[in-house]
Each structure stands twice: as C-alpha cells, then as structure tokens.
Amino acid sequence: MHHFTYINNELFCEDVSVADIADQVGTPFYLYSHATLKQHFRAFDGAFSDINHLTCFSMKSNSNLAVLRLVGSEGGGVDIVSAGELYRALQAGIDPKKIVYSGVGKRDEDIEYALKAGIFMFNAESAQEIVRLNHVGGKVGRKARIAIRVNPDVDPKTHPYISTGLKENKFGIDINDAPRQYMVAAGLENLDVAGVDCHIGSQLTQVGPFVDALKKVKILISGLRNAGIKINCLDIGGGLGITYKEEEPPHPVEYAQAIKEELSGSDLTLILEPGRVIVGNAGILVTRVIYTKTTGEKTFFVVDAAMNDLMRPSLYDSYHEIKPVKWLGRPRLKADIVGPICESGDFFAKSREVESFESGELMAIMSAGAYGFSMSSVYNSRPRACEVMVKDDHFYTIRARETYEDLIRGEVIPDFMEKA
Numbered sequence: 001m002h003h004f005t006y007i008n009n010e011l012f013c014e015d016v017s018v019a020d021i022a023d024q025v026g027t028p029f030y031l032y033s034h035a036t037l038k039q040h041f042r043a044f045d046g047a048f049s050d051i052n053h054l055t056c057f058s059m060k061s062n063s064n065l066a067v068l069r070l071v072g073s074e075g076g077g078v079d080i081v082s083a084g085e086l087y088r089a090l091q092a093g094i095d096p097k098k099i100v101y102s103g104v105g106k107r108d109e110d111i112e113y114a115l116k117a118g119i120f121m122f123n124a125e126s127a128q129e130i131v132r133l134n135h136v137g138g139k140v141g142r143k144a145r146i147a148i149r150v151n152p153d154v155d156p157k158t159h160p161y162i163s164t165g166l167k168e169n170k171f172g173i174d175i176n177d178a179p180r181q182y183m184v185a186a187g188l189e190n191l192d193v194a195g196v197d198c199h200i201g202s203q204l205t206q207v208g209p210f211v212d213a214l215k216k217v218k219i220l221i222s223g224l225r226n227a228g229i230k231i232n233c234l235d236i237g238g239g240l241g242i243t244y245k246e247e248e249p250p251h252p253v254e255y256a257q258a259i260k261e262e263l264s265g266s267d268l269t270l271i272l273e274p275g276r277v278i279v280g281n282a283g284i285l286v287t288r289v290i291y292t293k294t295t296g297e298k299t300f301f302v303v304d305a306a307m308n309d310l311m312r313p314s315l316y317d318s319y320h321e322i323k324p325v326k327w328l329g330r331p332r333l334k335a336d337i338v339g340p341i342c343e344s345g346d347f348f349a350k351s352r353e354v355e356s357f358e359s360g361e362l363m364a365i366m367s368a369g370a371y372g373f374s375m376s377s378v379y380n381s382r383p384r385a386c387e388v389m390v391k392d393d394h395f396y397t398i399r400a401r402e403t404y405e406d407l408i409r410g411e412v413i414p415d416f417m418e419k420a
C-alpha cells in the first residue's frame, strides 16, 4: 500500500498534486509520503509486537533526517554502517541505545565515536575487528557489546550485487569458524559478547532463505550457550523485498510468522534491520522531460534526472515503473528513458513500453524511496536533487536542492597556481 494515486488523471501524493510541488520546487526531486512511511514501519514493527524485539531501520537505504525522525518517533532504532550515519542518527534524535553498527571496515576512530555515543551493539565482521573493538573499548574505558556477524552460506536468490550471505561474499565470519571466534571474543576483557548477527542479502522475495539461515544460526547459538557464552540477542538483518514490477514478496506478517515459528520458545531479543521494505515504495523521483528524440527505430525521452540521482538502474539493471504525472491516455510506445549524463549507463528504462511524453511534461519514477537519494552523487557536477515529504495536504522540503556553491565547497586552488 502506498499513497501515490491518480485523482482525475493527475498523480497525487496523499492530498497534494505532484505537479503543484514540481511547480514550486523545480525538478528533479524526491518525494516521500509520510503516511506511507508510517504505515510501512508500523506494519513491519507491529508484526513482531508479541515478542521481545527492536526494529533498527537500515538507514543506508534512506538517511534523511526527517525520515529518521519519523522512525524514532515510532519507537524504532537504526542500523548504521558508518560513523557519518551515526552522526546523522544522533542529529535526528535517535536513541543511542537503539543503534546497532554493522559494516566490514570500522576504523578505530569510528569505534571510539560509537562507544562514546553509547550505542547498543556492534556487529563485528572479522577476527581483526573483534580485536580492534576490544582494544578501543579498553582505551575509552567502556565495554563494547558485540554480536558476531556470521555468514551462513545461504543463497538469498537475489541480484548478485545485493547477496551478502554466501561464502564468496566479503561479509561476516564463516559460520563454521564462528564458534572459535566467539571463544576468542569471550576471553577479551573489554567486550560484552551478547549476540549473533546474520544478514544474507537484500530484495528477498521468499521466506525460505531467511528460515534456512535461521536454522543454521539456531544450531550455532545452542552450541555457544552450551560452551557457556551468554547469547541474548539475535539480529537477523534486513532484506525483505518489495514490489518494483511483478515481484510478490511475503508481507511482513508472513515473514514475521515464519521467523517467530522458528524461534518459538526462545528467550532471545530479536533485532531486525529492515530498509527497503520501509522506504522503497514510500518514495518516488519526479523528473521533467527535456527532449524527445527519435533515431531510426528508437525513441528516447531525455529527462532532467540522471544516474547521479538514482543509480539503481545503472548499477543493478533494476526496474522502476515509469508513470506520467498527468495521465492523458496517449498511445503507448517503446522508448528509452535516459538522463543527460555522458555515460551510456545513464538510463532509467530501456525499450520500455510507456505512454508517450512530450517535452516539458513530468514523469514519475516509482519505488525510488530506498537506495535512491542515499546513493546519489554529483557526477557531471549536477547538484543533488531536493527531497520533499508530504503529510496530508501539505508538503515540506526536507532537504534543499544543492547549489553551484555546494558543488565546489571545500575545494581549494593552491596559491602557486596562477590565474590564466
């Protein structure tokens, strides 16, 4: 369910006309629906309400402060993967005790920042990281609570770039090697070994792989407990998929049921790290057609958004539905939707059957709320788009469009270089 619907052939976000927003903020822009975000968070978090759990929104999917504030006010925490994300989370008012820190490359200064902030737990991803966590814990005079991220070697059946739980992936510690690492960690005085963590990939459309991973993790946990290691948290990561095109991912309730069934009778606190399922379909990218052109057999719609704004099609060849903001019932045709960037990879859709557009008209690129703005760059010196949130019949700019001054901020021409 989302709140992007047509009223009299015009696209609305909740009670606001998308074209009206475009008139006021310009294009391109990201547009999020507050009601959709809230509804998605509640559907997910609520599905686990009968067990001890903490929903830590994976903020790499969308790290805007207003989005984080909404998550926090709903009682959620966040999963961070960098110190920069920690900074954002704290700025948004997220309770540090609800922050878990994942990622394969935490530096000493990142660990120190997180320890001082008092985050809930580190998900350690390597033997060396365990040693660093202990070292920095000693230096700061605080014990680091850790889970070890284990790699269960389960195929999530998703795009290879977003699979993380296979033996060949860089994430976590091989589940077969995990008991040995737990014994090492348990012997280090500045660590509080409290959990097991496992995140197998993203955009999963079946519950099977989650359950398979959980079965393996359960065996690990009982072994660790038998060895006297007190495990009380289980972090099962994120990864639940959404509908971009025709995928039929399980509803959060179905996902939760499968997991709760597997964990029944356990006293573990469950940590969840959903990203895409919360924000993916709560946001769209709105762009304007600059030119249309036909070369031989092909029609191109050249739009003012580009791969720097939304990288997923270029990066993963991913599908985003393309819709007109004003539906005119024009004949459909096959076209490529491309941006202005000087790269052949700069496209949003190829040979896609869409309604014909004319220059100056608005286009909505759907399902762009996750890994959209957060992956954007300024490649080709294109200032980043603004972000807008609608609540009921009002819209709010939650991140200003970048300016040309922003583009060169921090750049310095050394004195020895004379002006031409």
Ligand SMILES: *Cc1c(COP(=O)(O)O)cnc(C)c1O
Pocket: 058, 060, 061, 079, 081, 102, 103, 199, 201, 202, 203, 237, 238, 239, 240, 273, 274, 275, 276, 277, 370
């Ligand atoms: C990316 C990521 C997530 C979120 O994945 P989604 O598919 O967006 O739910 C959760 N945990 C970790 C460790 C991640 O890297």
